[in-house]
Amino acid sequence: MLSLRSTQSKITEPWDVGEYSDKGTRSLNEDVLLVEDGFASPEVSTPSLLVGIFDGHSGERCAKFLSEEIPNQLKNHRLFIEQPEVALREVFVNCENLWIQKYGNDAASVADQQPVEDGSTALLCYVLNEDLYIANVGDCRAILSQAGQLLVLSTDHNTNNSDEVKRIVDLGGFIIGGRVQGKLAITRSFGDYPLKANNQKYLTAEPEIRHIPLTSETDFIVIGCDGLYDEWENEDIIQYVQKSIEQKHCAQDIAQNLVNEAIERGSTDNVSAVIIKLNKNYKKGKTKKPKKEDHYLDTTDALSDDLISRFFKKKNSPRPKGETPKKEKEETKSSTKPTHKNHQKTTKEKPEELNT
Numbered sequence: 045m046l047s048l049r050s051t052q053s054k055i056t057e058p059w060d061v062g063e064y065s066d067k068g069t070r071s072l073n074e075d076v077l078l079v080e081d082g083f084a085s086p087e088v089s090t091p092s093l094l095v096g097i098f099d100g101h102s103g104e105r106c107a108k109f110l111s112e113e114i115p116n117q118l119k120n121h122r123l124f125i126e127q128p129e130v131a132l133r134e135v136f137v138n139c140e141n142l143w144i145q146k147y148g149n150d151a152a153s154v155a156d157q158q159p160v161e162d163g164s165t166a167l168l169c170y171v172l173n174e175d176l177y178i179a180n181v182g183d184c185r186a187i188l189s190q191a192g193q194l195l196v197l198s199t200d201h202n203t204n205n206s207d208e209v210k211r212i213v214d215l216g217g218f219i220i221g222g223r224v225q226g227k228l229a230i231t232r233s234f235g236d237y238p239l240k241a242n243n244q245k246y247l248t249a250e251p252e253i254r255h256i257p258l259t260s261e262t263d264f265i266v267i268g269c270d271g272l273y274d275e276w277e278n279e280d281i282i283q284y285v286q287k288s289i290e291q292k293h294c295a296q297d298i299a300q301n302l303v304n305e306a307i308e309r310g311s312t313d314n315v316s317a318v319i320i321k322l323n324k325n326y327k328k329g330k331t332k333k334p335k336k337e338d339h340y341l342d343t344t345d346a347l348s349d350d351l352i353s354r355f356f357k358k359k360n361s362p363r364p365k366g367e368t369p370k371k372e373k374e375e376t377k378s379s380t381k382p383t384h385k386n387h388q389k390t391t392k393e394k395p396e397e398l399n400t
Contacts, residue, residue: 062295065316074100090173103162106235140249163236189263201232217246271313275306295319
């Protein structure tokens, strides 16, 4: 029998979710978004939400497949309420195997076709009452504001990640030009059959999973594809969203503004973002900041502690829509363009680690 612990939810107001995706300068948008409110109903009466970003490449078929198959399998999994971490891990692996069975070399031979080369990342946020579960494969990213402080909830699985590079090299693979086997910049993915054929094990769809208890001080969650974070620093996003919430912008408008700003800054990728605003009463400086010794994060996977970081480097974040003074608008675009990592190279400071 399915059951939940009988504690009262610490979130006093329902969430406000906004999503937006744009193909940017590309001819096709291969990103697929998933938002399903009340995901666990009718099994439970407590609040539940499933949100995901699937960043496809070499086509959109794999991303679309995952956006439909993952929620279907998760909802039918026997442990998706009592042990969500177990359910998420098994569903991710099952969906990878199912895709390869349907569109890999053996299936293509039967249908007298070429194997489908599409691939995709996947980042899933599953909110169940006062608990948040993050499952990630690839280089989409989730960040969270807790009492105004930044927490990074996922790690980027790409060739800039030394742990991922070591894993691939230890398996006999190699990195050339920042790409696995000289072909793919991410180190975990669904699909990508040519890089998994003949028992190649360099790429994996094994997810990294986190469990984060939510509190009344949890402000909002932002998930986005690499096209978003290529143009936005983590802390800039936190500051921008905080300011937008103070100015009474809804989550939908905030998500769209983040995406549009990334494209304006010069993103050459598809750009997607989802905002989950958990605490509509957020007021800067009025909530208690988390103490390091009482940090709320409960890591349920074997992930390194330095992935849970605060970023204290201050930057000038862009103003929410409608705030720019008239005089400033009359200045040239080059003088008013917000500083970001592609426009100004700086030496990044090592983030302060939280003691868990």
